[in-house]
Amino acid sequence: MASIEISAVAKSFGPFAVLHGIDLDIADSEFIVLVGPSGCGKSTLLRMIAGLESVTAGEISIDGRRVNELAPKDRDIAMVFQSYALYPHMSVADNMSYSLRLRKTAKEKIAAMVSDAGAKLGLAPLMERRPKALSGGQRQRVAMGRAIVRQPKAFLFDEPLSNLDARLREQMRAEIKKLHADLGATSIYVTHDQIEAMTLADRIVAMHGGVVQQVGAPLDLYDRPANLFVAGFIGSPAMNFLDGRYAREGAVVLPDGTRIPVAPRENLAEGAQVTLGIRPEHVAIVPESPMEAAVELIEPTGFGIILHLSLHGLPFKVFTLDREALKAGPKVPVAFPSQHLHVFDAEGNRAD
Amino acid sequence: MRASKILLTGAHRLAILAYIAVALFPLYWLLKVSVTPNRLLYSEGVRMWPSRTTFEHFEFVVAHSAFPTFFKNSLIVSGSTAVVVTILAALSGYALSRFSFRAKYWIVALMLLTQMFPLVMLVAPIFKMLSPLGLTNSLTGLVIVYSAFNVPFATFLMQSFFDGIPKDLEEAAMIDGATQFVAFRQIILPLTLPGIAATLGFVFTAAWSELLFALMLISGNDAATFPVGLLSFVSKFSVDFGQMMAAGVLALIPACLFFLMIQRYLVQGLTAGAVKG
Known part of the structure; x- marks a missing residue:
């Protein structure tokens, strides 16, 4: 597990500035939710932490080590994608063990870690199936399994529940929260859904127009919104x-x-x-x-x-x-x- | 309502049948002539099927002509071209699909431009270039020329396949600990197999039936491919249609087999960029 520091981070795509000087300190094992309307830069920030986007200015460090120039594979983080991004030509077990195989982990160890993660997520009977033979909720679980199996320094979630129907979303939300309580892993979760933000977060980071509007505990944002944007965005x-x-x-x-x-x-x-x-x-x-x-x-x-x-x-x-x-x-x-x-x-x- | 629907379906089927008949008729005629004995070729008039059939043309072509050499040459040239082009097109198609680099627009424009010249215009300069290199009259020379002409289209074909594969997949692989090349090899490439099959097939058949360059760059039977070889059945005073058609039928076999294997993927490939799956 790890702490993550983001200081004065900015991002531009050509002449378009998407993020303007973001500062954020994330403590070890904290659950942070980045929330905001689409286009506010929350996903871009997450992808920068993952190493999938370059950093235009500022610094991102994981556990005190600057990672700006580090390739995603060397950052030791896991990410759950909105589309799940499961490898279609691999079984559930192979999907989950891919990262371990790339790291040349011993075979017996891989088997143990995968079955452990599978059991945690109730995937045991599905291990040999291909992703296309799974329901949306099951795919979502496999994506989670792939993330937790290798015990990374931090979890990144990019709107992981937005492809699920309302009931399943509620159920998975509770499971993610339980999983976090269980593993105590530093997590950064991106969503546009303020209910997800309120229910999951230790601290919410409300973003708008590439600027952090307010950072605080969910009820702080609810009870004492710092500005009109936060006041209008949080609460339904x-x-x-x-x-x-x-x-x-x-x-x-x-x-x-x-x-x-x-x-x-x-x-x-x-x-x-x-x-x-x-x-x-x-x-x-x-x-x-x-x-x-x-x-x-x-x-x-x-x-x-x-x-x-x-x-x-x-x-x-x-x-x-x-x-x-x-x-x-x-x-x-x-x-x-x-x-x-x-x-x-x-x-x-x-x-x- | 019901009756008119049946009528419409019937008309539709009929139109398709008529189209197929027109499209396949030359092939049928090829087959028919190849089994017609020489004596009956001119004496029977126009008949849908000769009164007596024979395989003597096939026998002659296989046993007594240079056709097996042509066939072998064609296999070597088409096979090598297909492999070379597919490898190059897979790499360049991936680059066009995934990377953004400064000259991308110009490279694409340049590749399109190469497709616009009538090939006849290029024969002389290419001969002039290949000749001092000793690449005329050689199969290697043909492979090089065919590859050069097929890479641009094959690149666009492969690019459309890569565009159809979500970027998330390789990002997930990169976060899982893969380099971009490992992600390409282990995640993207297996998913592009249909596209690779389509490209292989397309290039193979293009090279298989190419005549112009083969004719201009190759002289003599040793390095001739089968389209050139077919012309050897045309002599100064007569055309041996029976043997020519028999050779044609034999030459169709590998191309047909190849296309049968990949046609499903080819259709998929041509529409890959059009519809969001």
């Missing part, structure tokens, strides 16, 4: 945003004149342009509230109910577990509890 249904102006005595004034009380923010000027954020599950439906919103749409999810509301033309959503909400309408009284309100300044950064 997504956070509501309402534009307004800041009033020093502790309120945000919406364009229609509605005053929403917030705790005073020190570094905001009177009348500053701000964005108010509140998660749908934090909007309260309280009978005595003076603020009334029109009901536009009711979506029952089974687990809860999503209400699409409009406050003088400003749309926002409410998530509630209360089934009474099914009967809501045409107007509901709502309140924005100030302890759950996030305020972002004109640049989109969190104001505290």
Whole structure:
């Protein structure tokens, strides 16, 4: 197992800069998730750590050793690809033992290591099959098996679950988490799915436009998003945003004149342009509230109910577990509890 | 609805049959003439099958003509060309498919350009180049010329096969501990076997039936390939059609066998780049 340091790493493809100075220290046996929309550079960063892309600037080190110029084969890392990338002309056992055979490991040792990994992933009865005779979930397991069999310094996962159906994805997610608890291997996991990021990560690295937006524990990002991007990206249904102006005595004034009380923010000027954020599950439906919103749409999810509301033309959503909400309408009284309100300044950064 | 569908299918089948009949008729005629005794060749008029058949032409061609030498020469030239071209095309096709390098565009353009010249224009300069090297009148010379002309197309063919193999596979192999060349040899090459078979077959048949260069670069029977040899049945005053056709039938056999083996892969290869599998 190993620690990985990434300092001031940048990447350009010709004139196009994809990554702008990424800094990240990954501790031994930590599970890091790189999350962001497609095109944010997360996969490129992962491939640079793997050695599949060159480093334009900056430095990547594994266990304190600079690896910028090191070939992938000499970095002692394993990677699980989105397409699984199983060798079609080899059996499951041969797929898993390929790296060991390249390293000229003794035959008996290979057999032991492969059957060990196979047993861990429930692949024992499939060892002689070719990849094309496997289901998607089984292929996924073989890809995992190929990675864990040689006990590398670190695991890299490139959207490994995105080709699976929803139920299987949930199951494999839990298995990856168990496997990590079991092996304690340093892992870097790339996904665009914020649920995967939240459930798997020790720390999430939220990326956007080739820049790290926030690094932190999943609940830190959820409870205290550093900027509008993170606030909007993490959480489903997504956070509501309402534009307004800041009033020093502790309120945000919406364009229609509605005053929403917030705790005073020190570094905001009177009348500053701000964005108010509140998660749908934090909007309260309280009978005595003076603020009334029109009901536009009711979506029952089974687990809860999503209400699409409009406050003088400003749309926002409410998530509630209360089934009474099914009967809501045409107007509901709502309140924005100030302890759950996030305020972002004109640049989109969190104001505290 | 049902009746019209049956009619349509019938018409379709009929059209295909008509096409096949037209395409195969010359081959049928080749066979027919080769088994027609010389006496009946002109005396019977145009008949679909002679009243008496004979294998005397085949006997003569195999036992008393230089045809076995031509046949052997053709096998050597076509086989060597196929192997040389396929090896070169596999390497260059892989490079075009996987590497990005500065002159790539120009190299591709240059290779396309070589395909645009009428071969007749090139015969004289090539003769002039090969002659001082002692490569005229030699099988080696033919192999070199054929290879040079076939490498560009074969490269594009191989490239389309390599393009059809996901890049992830060799990246996975490289992370597993392989160098790029080992990944090429152990992972990519086994998956390209159909493409290699197709290229081999294509080049083999191209070289097998090449006449122009064989005729211009080779004089005398020792190094002649079979298309040139066929012409030896044409004498100043007559053409021995029976023997010529018998030789033609024999020469078809290896090419047909080869194509039977690889035709499935060849079709696959020509469409490999077109449809995303």
